Amino acid sequence: xxxxxxxxxxxxxxxxxxxxxxxxxxxxxxxxxxxxxxxxxxxxxxxxxxxxxxxxxxxxxxxxxxxxxxxxxxxxxxxxxxxxxxxxxxxxxxxxxxxxxxxxxxxxxxxxx
Amino acid sequence: xxxxxxxxxxxxxxxxxxxxxxxxxxxxxxxxxxxxxxxxxxxxxxxxxxxxxxxxxxxxxxxxxxxxxxxxxxxxxxxxxxxxxxxxxxxxxxxxxxxxxxxxxxxxxxxx
Numbered sequence: 599x600x601x602x603x604x605x606x607x608x609x610x611x612x613x614x615x616x617x618x619x620x621x622x623x624x625x626x627x628x629x630x631x632x633x634x635x636x637x638x639x640x641x642x643x644x645x646x647x648x649x650x651x652x653x654x655x656x657x658x659x660x661x662x663x664x665x666x667x668x669x670x671x672x673x674x675x676x677x678x679x680x681x682x683x684x685x686x687x688x689x690x691x692x693x694x695x696x697x698x699x700x701x702x703x704x705x706x707x708x709x710x711x
Numbered sequence: 712x713x714x715x716x717x718x719x720x721x722x723x724x725x726x727x728x729x730x731x732x733x734x735x736x737x738x739x740x741x742x743x744x745x746x747x748x749x750x751x752x753x754x755x756x757x758x759x760x761x762x763x764x765x766x767x768x769x770x771x772x773x774x775x776x777x778x779x780x781x782x783x784x785x786x787x788x789x790x791x792x793x794x795x796x797x798x799x800x801x802x803x804x805x806x807x808x809x810x811x812x813x814x815x816x817x818x819x820x821x822x823x
Contacts, residue, residue, distance in 0.1 A: 601753075602753065638719075638815065638816075640715070640799050640812075640815050641754065641799075641813050642813070643811065691754075699756050701753075702754040704751065704753050705753055
């Protein structure tokens with residue numbers, strides 16, 4: 599079974615530029631999560647989708663971050679404009695339903711200069 | 712709010728037991744988890760414990776929960792080089808969901 603796929607693995611941008619990350623969850627997984635993991639910290643939930651609806655985006659900085667999951671499968675996370683403090687690994691995870699084990703992708707490492 | 716704390720580093724000799732500790736503040740936590748993150752990889756669920764349990768054993772892994780002190784530990788018996796990773800504890804009110812709160816992670820280094 600294929601795992602959670604994320605791209606790109608690495609991205610370097612200058613502050614005030616924009617960036618987008620893509621996630622393809624495990625086939626059949628209804629719930630998708632985006633986490634931000636800053637160096638030396640644990641992952642922090644940014645947004646949770648159930649199919650194509652948002653369940654929780656309370657910790658998403660909505661002035662610069664946006665995410666969508668239009669057809670209830672793939673998802674994109676966008677940052678515009680990026681700030682230095684956005685440098686982090688962005689982890690995507692999926693689960694079969696909202697009450698199951700989370701499966702994480704390898705992450706997309708963002709460096710903002 | 713919720714807070715989960717771990718020591719940042721632990722070094723253990725190969726073959727010895729590793730004990731990774733975690734403290735949490737949310738007394739309403741129902742599930743507590745241990746995740747493993749190998750270099751360049753995503754997090755992988757190792758084991759979890761329900762809050763009404765004191766202990767759970769799974770092969771080389773033993774999880775101990777002291778709910779009174781809000782203290783969780785993970786013991787890895789006969790530590791091997793493949794156990795080198797960052798270990799995160801996490802808590803939630805519902806299995807796998809409901810704003811899973813992660814600790815800062817403990818980097819386990821194995822000394823040959």
